[in-house]
Amino acid sequence: MSSSTVSRRTSPSRTTPRQGANRGPSLRRNKDNLSGWGFAAPFLVFFLVFLLWPLLSGFFMSLTGKSLTGANDNFIGFANYAEAFADAGMWRSLGNTLYFTVISTVPLVLVALVMAALLNIGLPAQWLWRLSYFAPFLLASTVVSLFFVWMYNPQLGLINNFLASLGIPKVGWLNDPNVAMWSIVIATLWWTVGFNFLLYLAAMQNIPAQHYEAASLDGAGAWRQFFSITLPQLTPTTVMIVLLQILASLKVFDQIYQMTAGGPGGSTRPVVQYIFETGFTGYRLGYSAAISYIFFGLIVVVSVMQFVITRRRSA
Numbered sequence: 001m002s003s004s005t006v007s008r009r010t011s012p013s014r015t016t017p018r019q020g021a022n023r024g025p026s027l028r029r030n031k032d033n034l035s036g037w038g039f040a041a042p043f044l045v046f047f048l049v050f051l052l053w054p055l056l057s058g059f060f061m062s063l064t065g066k067s068l069t070g071a072n073d074n075f076i077g078f079a080n081y082a083e084a085f086a087d088a089g090m091w092r093s094l095g096n097t098l099y100f101t102v103i104s105t106v107p108l109v110l111v112a113l114v115m116a117a118l119l120n121i122g123l124p125a126q127w128l129w130r131l132s133y134f135a136p137f138l139l140a141s142t143v144v145s146l147f148f149v150w151m152y153n154p155q156l157g158l159i160n161n162f163l164a165s166l167g168i169p170k171v172g173w174l175n176d177p178n179v180a181m182w183s184i185v186i187a188t189l190w191w192t193v194g195f196n197f198l199l200y201l202a203a204m205q206n207i208p209a210q211h212y213e214a215a216s217l218d219g220a221g222a223w224r225q226f227f228s229i230t231l232p233q234l235t236p237t238t239v240m241i242v243l244l245q246i247l248a249s250l251k252v253f254d255q256i257y258q259m260t261a262g263g264p265g266g267s268t269r270p271v272v273q274y275i276f277e278t279g280f281t282g283y284r285l286g287y288s289a290a291i292s293y294i295f296f297g298l299i300v301v302v303s304v305m306q307f308v309i310t311r312r313r314s315a
Contacts, residue, residue, distance in 0.1 A: 062289035069283050080290035090291055092266065093274035094298075096181070100256075100270065101249035104185045108245050109238065111189060112196030117226065120204045130201075134194035141191075145258035148187040149174070152259075174260050177267035184256055184268060191255070192248075196241050203237040204230065243306045250299055271295050 062080055065072035084090055119129050136144070151157050152173035160170040173183040207230065215225045253272040256262065262269030275295070279288030 058289050059293060061286055062293050064286045066286040066289075067283050068280070068285060076286075080287045081294065083287065084291050084294055087291075089266075090271065090274060090294075093262075093269050093271040094295070096266075096268060097250060097252065097270040097272070100181060100185065100252055100268075101246060103182070104188055104249050104252075105242065105245045107185070107189050108193055108196055109241055112193050112200050112241070113234075113238075115193070115197045116200035116204055117230070119201060130198075133197050136191050137194040139191065141254035142258060144187060144191045145255050148183070148190075149259055152183055175264055177264050180260055180264060180268050184259060187259065188252075188255060196245065199237055199241055200234065203234050207233045239306075239310050243303070243310075246302060246306070247299065250295075250302070 063075060063077055065074060065076050065080075067073070115133055119126060119133075123129060151159055154160060154170055154172055154175065157173070159173065164170060171179060174180050211229050211233075212225055215229060220228065251272060252270050253276075256268050256270055257273055260268045262273050271291070272295075275288045275292050278291060279285050282288075
């Protein structure tokens with residue numbers, strides 16, 4: 001028997017194992033893919049049912065005249081959006097929201113930074129300071145609102161009684177349109193600053209000690225070290241805190257609704273409350289959905305701008 005005949009007879013037996021070996025990794029890959037989809041399936045179901053579907057359904061509702069009374073549920077296109085852009089009440093509530101965002105974000109960032117810096121220098125009983133700074137953040141909004149409503153009470157409130165003892169006239173903290181928003185900002189600052197404080201404190205404690213030791217050898221004092229080492233190292237944390245705080249302030253509703261119900265005279269009514277009242281008090285679900293998507297677009301624009309600024313700074 002010739003060698004060519006032997007090679008032809010033996011060639012099938014040589015290729016068969018290779019084909020089986022090729023099918024083995026593909027089968028394992030398919031099993032891994034199925035396992036991956038199986039693990040992701042619960043999240044995908046919740047994403048589709050509780051996020052994507054409500055998002056699409058709400059947008060379609062904004063294109064209709066849907067009402068809680070069941071009248072005029074027909075498709076009306078972008079008429080709700082045109083009405084919203086001409087609605088003075090919406091623009092005023094949106095202005096109140098932006099005003100609250102500006103005057104609350106700045107102190108919530110600066111006060112948290114100062115609190116973290118004071119604790120980072122090594123105060124005694126640090127666990128007590130951390131607990132006292134963060135504890136208000138654990139309270140429900142209703143508890144905080146009721147607490148400050150009593151504190152701001154014009155006749156019986158602790159703050160006005162203290163001012164009266166100093167000979168200072170009493171202030172209508174929640175009744176004066178010029179003061180009410182600032183009163184809510186003070187309550188919000190006391191309530192939520194602890195979260196930003198913890199983020200800053202964690203970031204400060206992660207700064208290598210060698211940086212401060214080298215600066216001390218070069219003769220840099222505490223203030224120079226803070227402005228030349230601490231603040232630059234905290235830039236990513238500051239950007240993240242500012243972004244989170246802006247988004248949280250834009251969505252403000254609870255404490256304002258519970259403390260002033262948007263008053264006095266609509267001076268503190270945020271856009272979220274306006275959406276709520278339009279849909280569930282005015283029964284105009286389609287119109288309130290249109291306002292909510294306009295507000296959603298504003299939040300998206302703010303988030304994109306913040307992301308672009310962050311990318312430029314990191315680059």
